[in-house]
Amino acid sequence: MRFRHIGFGSRQLTPDGVPLVKAPLGFPQAEVERFLARHETWLHAARRRQAAQNALEAALTEPRVAALKARAKAEIPPRVAYFAERMGVQPKSVRITSAKTRFGSCSGENGLCFSWRLMLYPPEAVDYVVVHELAHILEKNHAPAFYRLLPSYCRRTARLPGARTAVERNPSKRRTPQ
Numbered sequence: 001m002r003f004r005h006i007g008f009g010s011r012q013l014t015p016d017g018v019p020l021v022k023a024p025l026g027f028p029q030a031e032v033e034r035f036l037a038r039h040e041t042w043l044h045a046a047r048r049r050q051a052a053q054n055a056l057e058a059a060l061t062e063p064r065v066a067a068l069k070a071r072a073k074a075e076i077p078p079r080v081a082y083f084a085e086r087m088g089v090q091p092k093s094v095r096i097t098s099a100k101t102r103f104g105s106c107s108g109e110n111g112l113c114f115s116w117r118l119m120l121y122p123p124e125a126v127d128y129v130v131v132h133e134l135a136h137i138l139e140k141n142h143a144p145a146f147y148r149l150l151p152s153y154c155r156r157t158a159r160l161p162g163a164r165t166a167v168e169r170n171p172s173k174r175r176t177p178q
């Protein structure tokens, strides 16, 4: 089987920032290079994101991680309670995890998990993930009906604002949304 084009989802970076393109065996190297040239903007952006992510990870010393975990345990459950009441939903449980890329999840039994890494992002991002997971109590998928459940300010945020490159903000800037 031979593909004329390499799919959009087949590009990624290795941990060292080397572009990795998945292509069928025997796929011409020149085609791969053309593909990469066409996706140069993506490549630069992906490398910048990765460098920022690596710097973030390197700065996560053991005491800092402990502090972030403690903050997540103290700050996320009240945010969940705040929005759960407004949305009229009740999660079965709220757990703090160490997930690296999955900021939040909602199980089939409506148990919510949030990564302490969310504490590295602005409070708006934390609230966005909280509201997103709470909405999964009512709709388990990402169909249009799911997005209609989200308050308008969350609907506007298609993804975490600056999630990948965000730096830790001063917690004193935290404010209660209306």
Ligand SMILES: [Zn+2]
Residues within 6 Å of the ligand: 132, 136, 141, 142
């Ligand atoms: Zn979701």
